Amino acid sequence: MPSVYLDHGATTPVRPEVVEIVNEYMTTIFGNPSSTHTFGRTAKKAMDEARKRIADVIGANAEEIFFTSSGTESDNIAIIGAAYQHKEKGKHIITSSVEHDAVLDAYKFLETEGFNLTILPVDEYGMVSLSDVEEAIKKDTILISVMHANNEVGTIQPVEEIGRIARKNGIIFHIDAVQSFGKLPIDAKMIGADLLSVSGHKIYGPKGTGFLYVRNGIELRPLFFGGEQEQKLRPGTENMSGIVGMGLAAELAVMEMDKEKLRLSKLREKLITGLLEVVPDISINGHPENRVAVNANISFSYVKGKELLHALDLQGIAASSGSACSAALDTPSHVLIAMGLSKELAQGSIRMTLGRENDEEDIDYILSVLPPIVENLRSKPQSYEQKEEKEECPCLH
Numbered sequence: 001m002p003s004v005y006l007d008h009g010a011t012t013p014v015r016p017e018v019v020e021i022v023n024e025y026m027t028t029i030f031g032n033p034s035s036t037h038t039f040g041r042t043a044k045k046a047m048d049e050a051r052k053r054i055a056d057v058i059g060a061n062a063e064e065i066f067f068t069s070s071g072t073e074s075d076n077i078a079i080i081g082a083a084y085q086h087k088e089k090g091k092h093i094i095t096s097s098v099e100h101d102a103v104l105d106a107y108k109f110l111e112t113e114g115f116n117l118t119i120l121p122v123d124e125y126g127m128v129s130l131s132d133v134e135e136a137i138k139k140d141t142i143l144i145s146v147m148h149a150n151n152e153v154g155t156i157q158p159v160e161e162i163g164r165i166a167r168k169n170g171i172i173f174h175i176d177a178v179q180s181f182g183k184l185p186i187d188a189k190m191i192g193a194d195l196l197s198v199s200g201h202k203i204y205g206p207k208g209t210g211f212l213y214v215r216n217g218i219e220l221r222p223l224f225f226g227g228e229q230e231q232k233l234r235p236g237t238e239n240m241s242g243i244v245g246m247g248l249a250a251e252l253a254v255m256e257m258d259k260e261k262l263r264l265s266k267l268r269e270k271l272i273t274g275l276l277e278v279v280p281d282i283s284i285n286g287h288p289e290n291r292v293a294v295n296a297n298i299s300f301s302y303v304k305g306k307e308l309l310h311a312l313d314l315q316g317i318a319a320s321s322g323s324a325c326s327a328a329l330d331t332p333s334h335v336l337i338a339m340g341l342s343k344e345l346a347q348g349s350i351r352m353t354l355g356r357e358n359d360e361e362d363i364d365y366i367l368s369v370l371p372p373i374v375e376n377l378r379s380k381p382q383s384y385e386q387k388e389e390k391e392e393c394p395c396l397h
């Protein structure tokens with residue numbers, strides 16, 4: 001049976017070139033970058049090179065790149081760090097309803113700390129409106145966080161324009177670029193971000209790596225204390241081998257971006273048109289044009305996404321329902337709900353995210369396997385009408 005991985009939005013396999021360099025920096029060149037002997041200095045040099053590589057591909061300066069353990073940590077340091085640092089100026093913060101939980105839950109934490117939240121709605125394509133951003137701004141607004149590309153439906157937000165609005169009003173602007181890095185061109189200065197988060201394992205780098213771009217002059221209060229690392233913003237001995245690996249992965253992702261974008265958008269087109277031809281009562285979610293090439297989010301009426309994913313898994317196909325949380329608990333996606341889908345349709349939606357290893361054959365396989373599975377699930381109406389179990393998703397609260 002073929003094995004087809006279509007969940008690159010959840011994580012990606014580490015590229016062989018990256019595995020090789022990470023291995024070298026875990027074994028041969030293993031020093032602590034803070035040590036002053038040769039082992040330490042060699043490690044420090046490799047880490048500085050990785051920092052420079054990453055800075056170069058996003059048009060930043062090396063000292064504006066801070067290594068973290070993940071996209072989640074980058075988002076938290078950016079949002080909570082900015083809010084705490086600037087709370088004397090104001091306590092109003094803005095984000096959107098389709099953000100990743102790493103952003104939304106950081107905002108909800110800040111609400112318990114006395115900050116006032118505005119969570120912007122989106123249109124049917126998952127897009128934030130600029131007039132909503134303008135209208136949400138108050139005298140005491142200190143932070144706006146809006147993602148670049150959405151992880152569930154692939155819609156690209158108008159971040160440059162939001163950045164301009166933020167700058168005009170003297171408000172700090174954070175972009176979660178975890179799903180866009182290596183898929184869309186990112187120039188930190190042009191995109192107008194003060195803060196920008198990226199994760200290593202979404203770009204064929206190691207898990208447990210990430211970075212945060214902090215524009216020169218933007219001050220953040222650290223969340224951790226105890227060392228001099230990362231200019232004291234993120235103390236703790238660095239994941240040096242992981243950082244070196246992420247540096248290479250980032251560079252390669254940007255180098256191959258145009259070619260992969262073209263290839264993957266063709267595969268996506270083949271997948272979508274193929275499904276629309278043979279499966280009745282389906283709809284495609286997300287913006288039709290302003291989107292990343294890798295993402296296909298599809299709603300199947302009269303089908304439970306959870307059952308569909310399970311049936312696909314039995315055929316060797318790995319897809320997802322958007323976020324790990326709703327995948328486990330069958331809670332409808334907050335993104336699809338914000339876009340106006342009914343609870344039933346949101347629960348009948350799955351996300352397929354393409355990546356480097358996927359090819360035409362994979363798509364042919366899905367197109368042969370998926371239609372009969374859907375037909376079969378639809379012919380068992382009792383499974384669809386089964387009473388909802390009262391399970392609460394912790395991420396939504």
Ligand SMILES: *Cc1c(COP(=O)(O)O)cnc(C)c1O
Pocket residue numbers: 009010069070071072073075100102147150151176178179199200201202208209210
């Ligand atoms: C995956 C993801 C994150 C979290 O990154 P981790 O490195 O897995 O913590 C944050 N934001 C978005 C949009 C993501 O897709």
